[in-house]
Amino acid sequence: DVVMTQSPLSLPVTLGQPASISCRSGQSLLYSDGNTYLSWFHQRPGQSPRRLIYQVSNRDSGVPDRFSGSGSGTDFTLKISRVEAEDVGLYYCMQGSHWPITFGQGTRLAIK
């Protein structure tokens, strides 16, 4: 299985400040069709996960533009340009390029 390693696991951030989460995969996520199936999800406390980003850098409908995704191969990053209170919770990366689908262990973002 492809291991997805996130860092940091805990991320205290001051409101209005930027935040960055790293996700590294055990092997390249570049698929044979030329796409890279790396997604990011946000899970607020007590809620279901919500997809934010798909195929590395595409934002889902309704996702604020302060969220951005980047990366290639095995190294990926989710950035929040200015953290707001509603951004607290767990963030997960997920790879869909290799079976079985695997998730990172999660990064908990909290407000300082």
Add this chain to the structure above:
Amino acid sequence: EVQLVESGGDLVQPGGSLTVSCAASGFSFSDAWMSWVRQAPGKGLEWVGRIKSKSKGGTTEYAAPVKDRFTISRDDSKNTLSLQMNSLKAEDTALYYCTKLDFGDYVTPQFWGQGALVTVSS
């Protein structure tokens, strides 16, 4: 609006069986590829398996920990997805999410239900 509503979560004894269901609405269910993802209490997300649309064969794929014990099925006439779980173990205790996979890649959970809690304990 896409809606996925799970039901059937319960307390079951080790070795027992349980079926959880997912009622889907707001999209063409028969064309959708669907999956189940679970989350043990206080833990991260784990892929359980997926089912293709019938037009693509309707076949299923499972994660190793549940293969040969869990069965995903669909009833397109009722817009319902099911997860039948047999030989349940304590480590199967989790919130089970029904998800609709992205039409563009068939692997990424684009929409999630609220989850059905399955507790395996004597």
